[in-house]
Amino acid sequence: MRLVVAECTVTYEGRLTSRLGRAKRLLMIKADGCVAIHADGGAYKPLNWMNAPNILIEDDTSWKVSNQKGEVIVIDLHSVESDTTVDLGIDPGLQKDGVESHLQELLAEQPNVIEEGLQLIRREYPTEIGPVDLLCRDAAGNTVAVEIKRRGEIDGVEQLTRYLQFLNGQPDLAPVRGVFAAQLIKPQAKVLAGSREIDCVEVDYDVLCGAERPQQILF
Amino acid sequence: MRLVVAECTVTYEGRLTSRLGRAKRLLMIKADGCVAIHADGGAYKPLNWMNAPNILIEDDTSWKVSNQKGEVIVIDLHSVESDTTVDLGIDPGLQKDGVESHLQELLAEQPNVIEEGLQLIRREYPTEIGPVDLLCRDAAGNTVAVEIKRRGEIDGVEQLTRYLQFLNGQPDLAPVRGVFAAQLIKPQAKVLAGSREIDCVEVDYDVLCGAERPQQILF
DNA sequence: AGGTGTATGTCGCAT
DNA sequence: ATGCGACGTACACCT
DSSP states (O other), X not given: OEEEEEEEEEEEESSSEXXXXXXXXXXXXXXXXXXXXXXSOXXXXXXXXXXXXXXXXXXXXXXXXXXXXXXXXXXXXXXXXXXXXXXXXXXXXXXXXXXXXXXXXXXXXXXXXHSTTOEEEEEEEOOTTXXXXXXXXXXXXXXXXXXXXXXXXXXXXXXXXXXXXXXXXXXXXXXXXXXXXXXXXXXXXXXXXXXXXXXXXXXXXXXXXXXXSHHHHHO | OEEEEEEEEEEEESSSXXXXXXXEEEEEEOTTSOEEEEOSOSTTOOSEEEOXXXXXXXXXXXXXXXXXXXXXXXXXXXXEEEEEEOOOOOOOOEEEEOXXXXXXXXXXXXXXXXXXXXXXXXXXXXXXXXXXXXXXXOTTSOEEEEEEEEXXXXXXXXXXXXXXXXXXXXXXXXXXXXXXXXXXXXXHHHHHHHHTXXXXXXXXXXXXXXXXXXXXXXX
16 A cells, blocks of 8 residues: 655546646555545545556646546645555455345344244345345235344335335235334334334344344243 | 554444444544544445534543444554644635526426427415425316436335325316436336326436527527 | 445545 | 435446
8 A cells, every 4th residue: 555645636527527726635446456535524525536457647747537438637746745555465355244134134134023923035136126125924824024224214114115016916925914123213214114114123133143043042 | 633653442322333343544633523533445434433513532442432422432452553643724615517407497498398388377386295396288278297316216206196185185276297307317217206106207318408598599 | 247245445514 | 413416426236
């Protein structure tokens, strides 16, 4: 990784056009070739950037970074305060826990956690308007579409509503009812779901992890 | 801005849980207090971060960054290779030249590009649930709500649907039909729009710019 | 390569 | 604060 602190002006032309007036900034060039221009604020997001793959052409007073899509950043350097390079090596990578896909896996294994007697028909059931997280059959033999979110908000209810609309247009599946499952469901989402006769279920992620094989725990 | 290069391990607990195994990384602390942990790849996004406002507690071997929402990053430092601070001053900021609003302006001037005989009633027509991009009257005298997007996706159709629902509840306007206009409309959005009897129109931004005053070009 | 859904999305603006 | 819409969204995953 190369870190340059310099007075510079920057222009970007691509998905939009932008300009940065003259100021001292940090230029970060990573081993993968991506370039980021950081100010001393504005959270972790750089002011401008160009992700790999790109081409960096460097001359005495300016850098030109361009990619295949026709995006270009031009960095004019007025004065360079420092220019250092560190070898960080390859990172072992970030281990994430608790994302939606994991929650979906756990609930696919344990649909009865969502509702007594629920059985999985298919995970990621494909439709023209996108995949339904879980398609299930309930104790009474009716089809149930389950939408899973980490945090249940209005968007998720809208999404599930679309699926239900679509699925109920399929004579071999209808009638299909909906269940909205999330670790936490916001009040507004609950209200909206309620008004559409969609059940809401809040699931405890830790309990779900612990209860992954309840038989083995019980005996 | 403070830049530290160090061997470290990191854990984050908050919206999810994550771990970073021991490796050399760049720790960036900006003047606003935000902290970012960068590896030498993965575009401009840090592996972990904590935006301001937060509290950084530093001792000999570890840093603890936490915020009011209960998110916590713990950085264990095994060895520090460098620790430098630069004063970048306040950035003059990024000047953006947007495309979205411009598209709306152009279509407001040229509603007939959307549909033959369409006339503008009002741009940014206010409703309780947000402004309708363009409210128009068609050749037959019916009211038309136009939603404009750079890229037309399902969200945009949902948004327009909400507006139509609202507008059709106004006796002086109803019936109102919808037109979804974008530079590019995704297949799923087209399907959803079709099922709701919303017309889709793809507009060419460059042609629109060129056709801004068609009379002057024709004569 | 293109399409779709997720994200610790972030960011800004209005209520 | 919360809701809502835009973003150069980025990114993984699938066809």
